[in-house]
Amino acid sequence: MYQNPILYADYSDPDVIRVGEDYYMVASSFTYLPGVPLLHSRDLVHWEMINYCVRSLPFEKYDRPSHGSGTWAPSIRYHEGIFYVFIPLPDEGIYVASSKDPYGEFTLCCLHEAKGWIDPCPFWDEDGKAYMVFAYANSRCGIKHRLDLVEIDPECTKVLSEPIAIFDGEQLGPTTEGPKLYQYQGYYYILMPSGGVATGWQSVLRAKSIYGPYEYRIIMHQGNTDVNGPHQGGWVIAPDGRHWFLHFQDVHELGRILHLQPMCFNNGWPFIGVEQNGDGIGEPVKEWRLPAKGEPRYQIKKSDDFTGDSLGLQWQWQANPKDFYYSLAGHSGLRLFCLANDKRENLLWYAPNAFTQIPQHPACSMTTKVRLLGKEAGDMASIGVIGHAYAYLGIQLTKKGHVLCLYTGAVTEKNLEGKAIEELSKTCSYDMDTVYLRLELYHNKTYRFAWSSDGIRYTFMGKEFPLRRATWTGAKLCLWSANKENGSSEGYGEYEFIHIEDRGNGKAGL
Known part of the structure; x- marks a missing residue:
């Protein structure tokens, strides 16, 4: 069994993928650099730091602390042998860090200059076209409840279309953000949090066409648990076919800590966590069966004797x-x-x-x-x-x-x-x-x-x-x-x- 939280540490806005039997996770880091930490695991529970996706940001502004700015919620995908990490800078635009080697150097390029575009996630469709879904930052552009979709080139170097709104949650899902786009068994799914970090919930959109119309459903909330606002994260399918959802909980003083939830499908809809109070909506689990057997091999380094020739990744x-x-x-x-x-x-x-x-x-x-x-x-x-x-x-x-x-x-x-x-x-x-x-x-x-x-x-x-x-x-x-x-x-x-x-x-x- 494992117990939640799996990491009592501030790896905010996590996203996760699987490549073979290896899992990779990224998180936001704001004004702290190098930024966008990249972590590796073999079982989704025990993690090690292996790299950063951003060594520095190409603006003089970030030569000084820029609190609350910098690298916001990223997403990670693996496509045709390349790791792509989409990174929003809320004041500058959408950037893409890419590398063939997750342990190697990432190249950072600007996909699109924009103020207020945040939480981007790429998607390559079966017809060869590529897309990006994203949200908006209320603090930058006055919008906080809308998701838009744009077409991008498959190499992730530019935007090819004007944004098209695919969800407006002003009434249904206020403060909708952090969208992650997937395709599974004939449906397009967008997993997203709504309602705000402190007390919100996890939702999903479902459609037969990438442009919609999308149906909406709440699939996990706090319910009777002490896990407030179970918030944005990533869905991943293990080699044995089981589904998992990695997300954060805001504990305020120590930031956003990580939980891992079992996930399944019921009548074509995702269900996250476990039913506990009869409302048909999943609630976070305190413990569950390990996704993979074997002894844990990884941990996040903390102490340092400074004997190497480079700084440790914990810094x-x-x-x-x-x-x-x-x-x-x-x-x-x-x-x-x-x-x-x-x-x-x-x-x-x-x-x-x-x-x-x-x-x-x-x-x-x-x-x-x-x-x-x-x-x-x-x-x-x-x-x-x-x-x-x-x-x-x-x-x-x-x-x-x-x-x-x-x-x-x-x-x-x-x-x-x-x-x-x-x-x-x-x-x-x-x-x-x-x-x-x-x-x-x-x-x-x-x-x-x-x-x-x-x-x-x-x-x-x-x-x-x-x-x-x-x-x-x-x-x-x-x-x-x-x-x-x-x-x-x-x-x-x-x-x-x-x-x-x-x-x-x-x-x-x-």
């Missing part, structure tokens, strides 16, 4: 990656340079060089040993949490020597470059340049910081902070080196390791 920057943010070669760890912010104040919410990771458990500890090789006053190396209210603990060089500094921040404008205010919450004198820093994340959705000079005896610093989500994502763990006086410096923090340990029920302890 993302808060903007386009730049080589001058860091160094690995020939060091006893990862060097993150104490950079200034040449555009505005040097706050964590504004920092493109914030080095982030998705929490993989609702309670965990993150510990690092860091040496600050400061060159100028204000040089700092820290660990923290990024969200709409955030905090970070660091070792900082002042004119009088080293201190431990706890900063807190509050976001006042959440989108794009946004605005935040920060304050120095607490300081502590410290007479060395090396310190162990620890972050404890608790099941009650709070977190706290501690420090140690020897890695054995830790002292808490500051209070417990409430965990808060970021814009369209859950909270992120992070490392960050910067010059807090926003001056030029050649200083850096050298992080020897990161140890991340999942905790059971209750509070993590020192």
